[in-house]
Amino acid sequence: MEVMMAELSAEDRDELEKGDFAFPKQRKEPLENASHVRNAIARFNQVKDVTDDERDAAWKRIKAAAKKFDIEVSEKSWREIGTD
Incomplete structure:
Protein backbone atom coordinates (compact mmCIF):
# COMPACT_ATOMS: atom_id res chain seq x y z
CA MET A 1 0.00 0.00 0.00
CA GLU A 2 1.48 3.31 -1.08
CA VAL A 3 0.80 6.22 1.26
CA MET A 4 0.95 9.71 -0.17
CA MET A 5 2.24 12.45 2.06
CA ALA A 6 -0.63 14.68 3.09
CA GLU A 7 0.01 18.34 2.44
CA LEU A 8 0.16 20.59 5.48
CA GLY A 19 -3.65 17.12 20.93
CA ASP A 20 -3.96 17.01 17.14
CA PHE A 21 -0.71 15.04 16.89
CA ALA A 22 0.01 11.38 17.54
CA PHE A 23 3.15 12.53 19.36
CA PRO A 24 2.06 15.85 20.91
CA LYS A 25 5.27 16.61 22.84
CA GLN A 26 7.30 16.36 19.63
CA ARG A 27 4.44 17.71 17.46
CA LYS A 28 4.92 14.76 15.11
CA ASN A 39 0.32 8.56 7.02
CA ALA A 40 0.86 8.45 10.80
CA ILE A 41 0.33 4.69 10.75
CA ALA A 42 2.66 4.21 7.78
CA ARG A 43 5.41 6.34 9.32
CA PHE A 44 4.92 5.29 12.94
CA ASN A 45 8.13 3.28 13.19
CA GLN A 46 10.14 6.13 11.66
CA VAL A 47 9.52 8.47 14.60
CA LYS A 48 12.76 8.81 16.57
CA ASP A 49 13.57 9.75 20.16
CA VAL A 50 10.31 8.62 21.75
CA THR A 51 9.77 6.12 24.54
CA ASP A 52 7.61 3.01 24.36
CA ASP A 53 5.16 4.75 26.71
CA GLU A 54 4.93 7.67 24.25
CA ARG A 55 4.40 5.16 21.43
CA ASP A 56 1.63 3.45 23.42
CA ALA A 57 -0.11 6.81 23.96
CA ALA A 58 0.40 7.81 20.31
CA TRP A 59 -1.10 4.52 19.15
CA LYS A 60 -4.21 5.18 21.25
CA ARG A 61 -4.56 8.62 19.65
CA ILE A 62 -4.08 7.14 16.18
CA LYS A 63 -6.69 4.44 16.82
CA ALA A 64 -9.18 7.06 18.06
CA ALA A 65 -8.53 9.26 15.01
CA ALA A 66 -8.85 6.24 12.71
CA LYS A 67 -12.25 5.47 14.22
CA LYS A 68 -13.30 9.12 13.81
CA PHE A 69 -12.38 9.06 10.11
CA ASP A 70 -13.72 5.52 9.53
CA ILE A 71 -10.29 4.01 8.77
CA GLU A 72 -9.87 0.31 9.40
CA VAL A 73 -6.74 -0.54 11.39
CA SER A 74 -5.93 -4.24 11.52
CA GLU A 75 -3.04 -3.96 14.00
CA LYS A 76 -4.03 -4.19 17.64
CA SER A 77 -0.71 -2.71 18.78
CA TRP A 78 1.94 -0.49 17.25
CA ARG A 79 4.32 -3.41 17.71
CA GLU A 80 2.44 -5.24 14.93
CA ILE A 81 3.10 -2.53 12.31
CA GLY A 82 5.09 -3.91 9.43
CA THR A 83 4.82 -7.53 10.50
CA ASP A 84 2.91 -9.94 8.32
Missing part, protein backbone atom coordinates in the same frame (compact mmCIF):
# COMPACT_ATOMS: atom_id res chain seq x y z
CA SER A 9 1.81 23.99 5.36
CA ALA A 10 4.12 25.07 8.16
CA GLU A 11 1.61 27.75 9.10
CA ASP A 12 -1.27 25.27 9.26
CA ARG A 13 0.88 22.83 11.25
CA ASP A 14 1.77 25.57 13.74
CA GLU A 15 -1.93 26.32 14.25
CA LEU A 16 -2.75 22.75 15.27
CA GLU A 17 -3.25 22.02 18.95
CA LYS A 18 -0.82 19.62 20.61
CA GLU A 29 2.34 12.96 12.96
CA PRO A 30 -0.70 15.23 12.75
CA LEU A 31 -4.09 13.49 12.91
CA GLU A 32 -6.54 16.11 11.67
CA ASN A 33 -7.81 14.20 8.63
CA ALA A 34 -7.98 10.68 7.18
CA SER A 35 -4.94 11.14 4.96
CA HIS A 36 -2.79 12.20 7.91
CA VAL A 37 -4.03 9.29 10.03
CA ARG A 38 -3.03 6.83 7.31
Whole structure:
Protein backbone atom coordinates (compact mmCIF):
# COMPACT_ATOMS: atom_id res chain seq x y z
CA MET A 1 0.00 0.00 0.00
CA GLU A 2 1.48 3.31 -1.08
CA VAL A 3 0.80 6.22 1.26
CA MET A 4 0.95 9.71 -0.17
CA MET A 5 2.24 12.45 2.06
CA ALA A 6 -0.63 14.68 3.09
CA GLU A 7 0.01 18.34 2.44
CA LEU A 8 0.16 20.59 5.48
CA SER A 9 1.81 23.99 5.36
CA ALA A 10 4.12 25.07 8.16
CA GLU A 11 1.61 27.75 9.10
CA ASP A 12 -1.27 25.27 9.26
CA ARG A 13 0.88 22.83 11.25
CA ASP A 14 1.77 25.57 13.74
CA GLU A 15 -1.93 26.32 14.25
CA LEU A 16 -2.75 22.75 15.27
CA GLU A 17 -3.25 22.02 18.95
CA LYS A 18 -0.82 19.62 20.61
CA GLY A 19 -3.65 17.12 20.93
CA ASP A 20 -3.96 17.01 17.14
CA PHE A 21 -0.71 15.04 16.89
CA ALA A 22 0.01 11.38 17.54
CA PHE A 23 3.15 12.53 19.36
CA PRO A 24 2.06 15.85 20.91
CA LYS A 25 5.27 16.61 22.84
CA GLN A 26 7.30 16.36 19.63
CA ARG A 27 4.44 17.71 17.46
CA LYS A 28 4.92 14.76 15.11
CA GLU A 29 2.34 12.96 12.96
CA PRO A 30 -0.70 15.23 12.75
CA LEU A 31 -4.09 13.49 12.91
CA GLU A 32 -6.54 16.11 11.67
CA ASN A 33 -7.81 14.20 8.63
CA ALA A 34 -7.98 10.68 7.18
CA SER A 35 -4.94 11.14 4.96
CA HIS A 36 -2.79 12.20 7.91
CA VAL A 37 -4.03 9.29 10.03
CA ARG A 38 -3.03 6.83 7.31
CA ASN A 39 0.32 8.56 7.02
CA ALA A 40 0.86 8.45 10.80
CA ILE A 41 0.33 4.69 10.75
CA ALA A 42 2.66 4.21 7.78
CA ARG A 43 5.41 6.34 9.32
CA PHE A 44 4.92 5.29 12.94
CA ASN A 45 8.13 3.28 13.19
CA GLN A 46 10.14 6.13 11.66
CA VAL A 47 9.52 8.47 14.60
CA LYS A 48 12.76 8.81 16.57
CA ASP A 49 13.57 9.75 20.16
CA VAL A 50 10.31 8.62 21.75
CA THR A 51 9.77 6.12 24.54
CA ASP A 52 7.61 3.01 24.36
CA ASP A 53 5.16 4.75 26.71
CA GLU A 54 4.93 7.67 24.25
CA ARG A 55 4.40 5.16 21.43
CA ASP A 56 1.63 3.45 23.42
CA ALA A 57 -0.11 6.81 23.96
CA ALA A 58 0.40 7.81 20.31
CA TRP A 59 -1.10 4.52 19.15
CA LYS A 60 -4.21 5.18 21.25
CA ARG A 61 -4.56 8.62 19.65
CA ILE A 62 -4.08 7.14 16.18
CA LYS A 63 -6.69 4.44 16.82
CA ALA A 64 -9.18 7.06 18.06
CA ALA A 65 -8.53 9.26 15.01
CA ALA A 66 -8.85 6.24 12.71
CA LYS A 67 -12.25 5.47 14.22
CA LYS A 68 -13.30 9.12 13.81
CA PHE A 69 -12.38 9.06 10.11
CA ASP A 70 -13.72 5.52 9.53
CA ILE A 71 -10.29 4.01 8.77
CA GLU A 72 -9.87 0.31 9.40
CA VAL A 73 -6.74 -0.54 11.39
CA SER A 74 -5.93 -4.24 11.52
CA GLU A 75 -3.04 -3.96 14.00
CA LYS A 76 -4.03 -4.19 17.64
CA SER A 77 -0.71 -2.71 18.78
CA TRP A 78 1.94 -0.49 17.25
CA ARG A 79 4.32 -3.41 17.71
CA GLU A 80 2.44 -5.24 14.93
CA ILE A 81 3.10 -2.53 12.31
CA GLY A 82 5.09 -3.91 9.43
CA THR A 83 4.82 -7.53 10.50
CA ASP A 84 2.91 -9.94 8.32
